[in-house]
Amino acid sequence: MIELLVVAAGGGVGAAARFMVDGEIRARHSGGFPWGTFVVNVVGSFLIGVLATLTFALVERGAPEDVASVLLLALTVGLCGGFTTFSTATMESVRLAQSGRLRLALANSLGTLAVTVTAAGLGMAVGGLFG
Template sequence: MIVLLVLAGGLGAAARFAVDGAVRARRAGDLPWGTLVVNVTGSFLLGLLTGLVLAGAGDAWRLVLGTGFCGGFTTFSTAAVDTVHLARRGALRAAAANLGGNLVLTLLAAALGLRLAALL
């Protein structure tokens, strides 16, 4: 189980790197869109997974995919650091948008994932 957890975490981190890079290549500006996309997507996946585990899927799925993959994929610490960098540069509106966007959109995405799991 430990090996699966570690592998899933590594895959999550690699996926984060790929998604963040792809988004940054297509979207310029002050806001760190790549981090936002990663966190919203990861929150949706974790909400979906949580809903499936609550409905009876094995707890091993929660550990490997939730803790491993989603833990390696999402990066709320980077979102916090990005927000501080924006604020220190004087881009207060962008900092507030980044902070609020990450908070609101990730919660909505997790709720959507839970809801979708309930329908399955």
């Protein structure tokens, strides 16, 4: 039951943060490319890499696995899962394609995939420096 509660709490905080960050970016950048969604997905992927690596390092240093597991769920599945939104990125790519902006749709789809995977890897590297 605790796992469900920490995921729900983290997810709520992450979703609220996404709403705020995305709104700020959209207010500053109009145009065709969905920068708000792109940025939250990249930042969230980086954070997942950092947080997961640091959590695994805690276990290696002797932290109880059940505590680390709950922490991992709260931060990665909950917080970062609520913050990131690949479903919205996908929908935005479809909308771009439907409106005839195929290059933007492709850039959003492939760019999101390439940059978020890279961000997660960088996050793991950064987490490894501190873990």
